[in-house]
Amino acid sequence: MPAPSTMTVREAAESCRAIRTFVQQEVPEDDLREILRQTRLAPSPDNFQPWRFVVVRDSELRARMLPAELNQHQVASAQALIVLYADMEDVLANVDEMIHPGFDEAGRAKVRAAFTRRFGAQSKKERGNYAHGLAYVALGYLLLAAESMGYQTSPTLEFKPEEIKTVLGLPAHVTIPALVAIGKGAEPGFPHHRHSVERIARFV
């Protein structure tokens, strides 16, 4: 049984902060699977779900990845690392998988044709950028899911994606929106410093 989700969304958002040092204790695979089970529920246009994951716990592999992670302390300290990548070519090659079973065959054909027409007309780079941005919705889900289950995280966007792809054997066309170090935090992290709602929102 994986750890239960115990925090409300508000509690998780309020307590979630970037952690620099993690307790040296293994993160059970069941818990990591449950975090991804919740993460994958994130919505996407046409349900295209561009997010893919490699969960790295093998210490030899982690050591080989470290230079590509710029030897960041918080990444090295975590017992598990979730590589969030986006694979629009996989999406496009398997459009049928994403179409809701509630559609009848005519409906499926319509969605399939529209999606294939729209993205087939774009370059790999262009549609890859689109998928890359959308994958951050899943990152928001992932961070809150982990926090609510009693884990802490440290996401980073500072790394050498090409080298990470080489070490993990990922296809050249994928992009990596983020790496997420995960474990039990060994420190509380800094309090939030955020803009006020008044600073960033207008009500009309």
Place this chain on the structure above:
Amino acid sequence: MPAPSTMTVREAAESCRAIRTFVQQEVPEDDLREILRQTRLAPSPDNFQPWRFVVVRDSELRARMLPAELNQHQVASAQALIVLYADMEDVLANVDEMIHPGFDEAGRAKVRAAFTRRFGAQSKKERGNYAHGLAYVALGYLLLAAESMGYQTSPTLEFKPEEIKTVLGLPAHVTIPALVAIGKGAEPGFPHHRHSVERIARFV
């Protein structure tokens, strides 16, 4: 007092689905502010928080926006619409605001210089794209925060951003990652159809 956050992250992720029809009932401003208060806690590199919001409830304005929203039924049906936009120029013009107060002056100067050097060297379009993608982390937070407070949402990426910007008087350089219709759902929405964890994740 805004509505409390009552669902755990898991419950919110499991129950959150795109809603097509909303109850015709006003969404209190207090609740919308509380949703954004939680949303703004989303993390970003260097804490740069590129997300900005316009919450539109005025019926005359909503009517004027509808053609730019491609007259989508679910958008028209909702009593409130949250326009999520990204403004990297605002970030870059106000770097000091984002730097954590825990930094001393030397630390602040270092962050300020590195950030300004990195993004100042990019075109508005390039750094705008970066901010646009990152803003989707906040979208993930927003959807879960709303759900946990008893609201339902329908995010859309299908609209005419330039026209929305014109109607709302937003600067030309901003981008709009998503519109989010929000209210009390008048229907349960379709059950989730998502890839299995096994399909999208590898454990090594």
